[in-house]
Amino acid sequence: MADDLSCFSKDSFLIKGPKNSPLVLRLIVLMFAMVCGVYICSICLKQIGTNNTAGFLTVEPIQKPCPEPNIEPWEVPYVHYPKPKTFSRAECDCKPVRYFAILSMQRSGSGWFETLLNSHTNISSNGEIFSNKIRRSNVSMIVKTLDQVYNLDWLSSASKNECTAAIGLKWMLNQGVMQHHKEIVEYFKTQGVSAIFLFRRNLLRRMISILANLYDREAKLLNGTHKSHVHSPNEAEILASYKPLINTTLLLPNLRQVEETTAKALEYFNSTRHIIVFYEDIVKNRTKLIDVQEFLRVPHKNLRSRQVKIHKGSLQNHVQNWDDIQKALKGTPYESFLHGDYRK
Numbered sequence: 001m002a003d004d005l006s007c008f009s010k011d012s013f014l015i016k017g018p019k020n021s022p023l024v025l026r027l028i029v030l031m032f033a034m035v036c037g038v039y040i041c042s043i044c045l046k047q048i049g050t051n052n053t054a055g056f057l058t059v060e061p062i063q064k065p066c067p068e069p070n071i072e073p074w075e076v077p078y079v080h081y082p083k084p085k086t087f088s089r090a091e092c093d094c095k096p097v098r099y100f101a102i103l104s105m106q107r108s109g110s111g112w113f114e115t116l117l118n119s120h121t122n123i124s125s126n127g128e129i130f131s132n133k134i135r136r137s138n139v140s141m142i143v144k145t146l147d148q149v150y151n152l153d154w155l156s157s158a159s160k161n162e163c164t165a166a167i168g169l170k171w172m173l174n175q176g177v178m179q180h181h182k183e184i185v186e187y188f189k190t191q192g193v194s195a196i197f198l199f200r201r202n203l204l205r206r207m208i209s210i211l212a213n214l215y216d217r218e219a220k221l222l223n224g225t226h227k228s229h230v231h232s233p234n235e236a237e238i239l240a241s242y243k244p245l246i247n248t249t250l251l252l253p254n255l256r257q258v259e260e261t262t263a264k265a266l267e268y269f270n271s272t273r274h275i276i277v278f279y280e281d282i283v284k285n286r287t288k289l290i291d292v293q294e295f296l297r298v299p300h301k302n303l304r305s306r307q308v309k310i311h312k313g314s315l316q317n318h319v320q321n322w323d324d325i326q327k328a329l330k331g332t333p334y335e336s337f338l339h340g341d342y343r344k
Contacts, residue, residue: 066094075297078192078273082167084152092162098297099150099191100125100168103177103265104198105258107209109279111229113198114170115305116282116289118158122165122298126156129169136176139183146187166296168196173265181268188272195274196292199262202280203255204329204337208318209311211244229307236310245320248328255334 066081079096082089089095102117102125104110117123126149130136135145148154149169152161171177177184188195200206213228220226221238230236266276275295282288289303315338316322329335 069096071096071297078194080150080192082150082152086153086155087161089152089162092164095163095165097152097164098166099193100166100196100296101188101193102168102170102196102198103173103269104170105173105200105206105261107206107213108198108200109282110170110172110198112305112307113277113279113282115307116303117292119303119305120166120293120298120301122160122163123296124156124158124160124164124167126154126158126167126169128172128175129154130171130175136180139180142176142180142184143187146191146193150191150193165298173261178261178265178268181265185269185272188269193272194295195269195272196295197266197269197274197276198279199276200279202337203258204325204334205311205315206258207246207251207254208244208315211246212239212242212311212318215242215244230310231306231308233308236308236312239310240312240318243318243320246325248321248324251325251328252332252334255337 069079071079078098080099081094082097102110102114104113114125114127117125129145129149130142135141145154150167152159152164152167154169187193216222216239217226219242221242222230222235227235227239230239275292277288277292286303290300293300293303311318319325326338329338
């Protein structure tokens with residue numbers, strides 16, 4: 001009986017243990033569930049907060065697309081809507097802009113021609129930007145500069161800002177154009193840039209102008225100041241008083257070299273949209289400027305310039321050795337240069 005009681009007491013002790021274990025397990029499970037719940041809630045709250053913040057930061061005002069301009073299909077690649085970083089185009093934001101570059105050579109009338117274009121209320125030509133050697137040091141710098149100009153972010157006295165309809169620059173052929181012609185042609189074609197070639201027919205007059213300008217850089221005839229262009233007849237007369245002495249031995253090779261450079265430039269840029277303009281034609285017939293305005297697709301205006309021509313009249317009045325020049329050019333393809341005078 002005692003043995004039975006002993007066994008009963010032992011069995012009773014062993015049975016009590018399992019009765020307490022479910023309670024402990026339940027507490028553990030409850031604590032685990034609470035921890036998981038708190039963790040999950042915190043993650044959800046973070047995600048909600050992030051989404052709200054992102055939504056707030058990315059909200060932008062809806063801009064209405066610009067209406068399609070009334071142009072021919074071939075014009076589409078040449079019509080642009082720049083987004084300047086330096087200012088807002090305001091009400092002219094949807095005004096289409098066309099890109100151009102005046103490709104010329106020194107003393108070919110490009111400065112005068114550019115002032116004519118800039119007298120138009122919708123044309124901005126920003127000058128001889130690549131006279132700065134750093135800007136033309138490599139293709140990357142050239143492209144970077146062109147991008148800035150055509151995005152209307154190049155600020156100069158010629159900038160029309162908001163209402164610009166044609167934006168460009170003056171670019172001499174010896175300022176990287178010929179050296180990097182492949183890359184520049186590709187840029188013109190992909191970016192829709194039109195080229196305006198401005199040349200002189202009478203290369204002898206151009207040579208005299210170059211020599212006179214080089215002399216004035218050193219002599220500074222106008223009160224110690226060098227000027228490539230003048231705005232008064234008196235200043236023009238002072239600069240024209242210098243008569244250069246032309247080396248007739250190098251005269252023909254120099255003229256041929258200029259012709260070859262011109263021909264190469266036209267060959268290189270033949271695949272681009274371009275127009276060829278001659279200085280003499282504009283001087284004799286200002287209606288030629290209408291062709292340029294048609295080319296740039298801007299309204300026709302009466303274009304004017306304050307610049308005054310320096311070397312007027314017969315060439316024999318502007319050189320020292322006229323007789324030697326006549327002998328050197330007589331019977332050559334350049335003989336006509338001896339007789340090419342202006343009416344103005």
